[in-house]
Amino acid sequence: MARLSQSKATPITTSPSVTPVWTDYTIALKAQKLSGDEGFLIRFHQKDSGNYIHLNLGGWGNRFHGLEEATDGSKSDLGQRIPGHIDDNRWYDIRIELKGTDIRCYPMIS
Secondary structure, eight states, rough: EEEEOSSSSSSSEEOOOOOOOEEEEEEEEEEESSSSSSOOEEEEEEEEEEEEEEEEEEEHTTEEEEEEETTTTEEEEEEOOOOOOOBBTTTEEEEEEEEEEEEEEEEEOO
16 A cells, blocks of 8 residues: 655655556555645556546645546546545545546545
């Protein structure tokens, strides 16, 4: 399991080393926000720098969680945003499960 800690005021962004054609896999990591206006971006299903999906935890001014898909650099929401925020100095266990076209995300406080 990867363990990430924010070292600057910008969001933590990670892109796990997975192949975009994979359909069934799980990403698990621990992340901590030290400060800043946003939370975490966990990128997956990345074909290249402009085509990917990411889990945005504490995004939109640290007010919502949601999935976003980038297509040729243009981002759009996948489903509805859920109200939520990421606290400073708290560790989160983050799990993303992909099975076929289904995506399940679990941000849990450690």
